[in-house]
Amino acid sequence: MNFAVLADQFWALTLTGISLGLIYVLVSLGYTMVYGVLRLINFANSEIFMVGTFATVIMSTGVFGYDINSETLHGAKLIFTMLACLIASMLLSGVAAVLVEIVAYRRLRAMGTNRLASLISAIGVSIVMSEGMRILTHSRPRSSPRLLEKWSFGEIAGANFRIDTVLVIVSSLILFFALDRFVSKSRLGKAIRAVSMSEETSKLMGINLNRVISATFLIGGLLTGAAAFFYTTVYEMTKYNVGFNLGLAAFTAAVLGGIGNIRGAFFGGLTLGLIEQFASAILGSQWKAITVFVVLVTVLLFKPNGIFGEAIQQTRV
């Protein structure tokens, strides 16, 4: 127990907690959107994240030819390179997500089988993806070149507003609100919400189910890809199993907020990011994960559907 740290670094911890939490938010949207329409945990989402991190690294090293010793970029060149990496990461993750849906879910859905079969098939796809990447990279971590010079805007109450932290916070917020508007206002967004309310009824209303589900996976993948880009920008390295712990945390965030609920995922992700930061400062980082799960269980005890949970009447195996 180390409460002195808490008093000392409260605002610094809050800031890192928020930026980490927003990365969780983006990944947990991947889980929560898919859960909304299919009532299934997309176990391969962590691997979709992994694909995104590698897309970023490949874009900056392979396509643009930068390496670890490269100078940091400035001005228009920096913005162009970063945008290219972001788009590459989002697109590749999006495509990966759509492929996961086709390979792991579509056939099983057409047969109308039990949910566990889809779960296992998604786990299978996830194993194939991470193992494939492990073999390709020979189990070695890849570091991403530092393109963005990490200068600071300044310190407020001990919190260091570094450019990458600010970038993550601002862009994630923009992405989140864009998604929120998209789902509540656009035609496709309405279709997605209709499917998540009732698959049968939306089919009767003339909604093309397969297209909506593919679109949901695509959107989830795009957001997860964006999260992967931010993660790589902040931590500057990736590995074949990078998605595992992050995916677990993001899924926990989605459940904490109430899975299937987009705004719930936002609060879940932020809460989780903050709890992780404070728990590792007070109890030591090895107890971080335990604190997260204890909080999760406690919340679920009092709010069995998560903080903003939808009233799911029944979800069972």
Added chain:
Amino acid sequence: MVFSAKRYSRRGYDVSEELNLRDQGAAMWESWNRPKRVAFAIGVIFLVALLPYAADFSITSVLNTPITSYQSVLVYPVGMFVLMALGLNIVVGKSGMLDLGYVAFFAIGAYTQGILGTKTGLSTWEILPIGTFLAMLSGLLLGLPTLRLRGDYLAIVTLGFGEIVRLVALNSRETGGPNGITGIPNPTPLFGQRFTLDNPKAYFWIVLVMILLVIWMIRRLSVRRPGRAWEAIRQDEDVASLMGVPTLKYKLWSFSIGASIGGAAGVLYASKIMVIAPDMFTLNVSILILACVVFGGMGNIWGVVLGATLLAYLPERIRFITDARQLVFGLTLVVVMNVRPDGLLPRKKREKIAVKDKE
């Protein structure tokens, strides 16, 4: 190959091409009288007990596994996975609760053996009931608050519990931290069989006895009140509760019985392997055991046994392709689940449509 007659499932998917081994086997079994059944069972048990010798002949030497010896593979992973998959099947297959943290109970059993075996003079056979009881107790304590949750919420809480147990083992001094516990004593001799590293047969037989006991227990429970309650809960919990089934009570039963089997497996495993470390009890093990259950056929004992045997044995058999081993495993999961979504040997369909053209 015999195909069953043309049938349609509830959603209109044509299942006529499915090879329905399960129903045919059940029909054959039901047509026999008691002595015939007993004779058959004894014969099968005898044959399975001879499995450690199966790879000794030149024709059957394909069974031999590279790196680990065939007889050791029969104990771990095959025997242990069958045992744990049967335990998890009570929770997932029988009563329909998704448990993603089953490895926690295995770990609790293993650490009970590790700590008591090295710190006290108790033998494995004395620790076995203690470990089983502790796993059961932890299942009960975890189940009491969480079994009110449904479906995916239960899944994430159990997953969290599995991780908590592993992390506590990793960060506590009593459990040896990341190095784990070394020098765990082997079991003391039993029925003239010595339990040493070079005698995996003895372990196999004791695991086989445990598996048979568990199968017997599940079969008895299935036809009695708990089994019927589980079936009702699995089909529709609200209806079950309306019909007067005390759902929480029977869910707790199912959860803690499943947990105790995991604990028993853990005690024996620690005692065989002699060294345990937190790395052995990761989420992957839980997922693998769940895969065994679903792969073989949820709810059906023989399907689960088959699934666990295959999924435990195959990765060991193909160890020569060291790098792509897990990749092949993942591919197998995807392909088999897409071809046979109810598993290799699915459970008997309760609501069978009368087959007319089968005279």
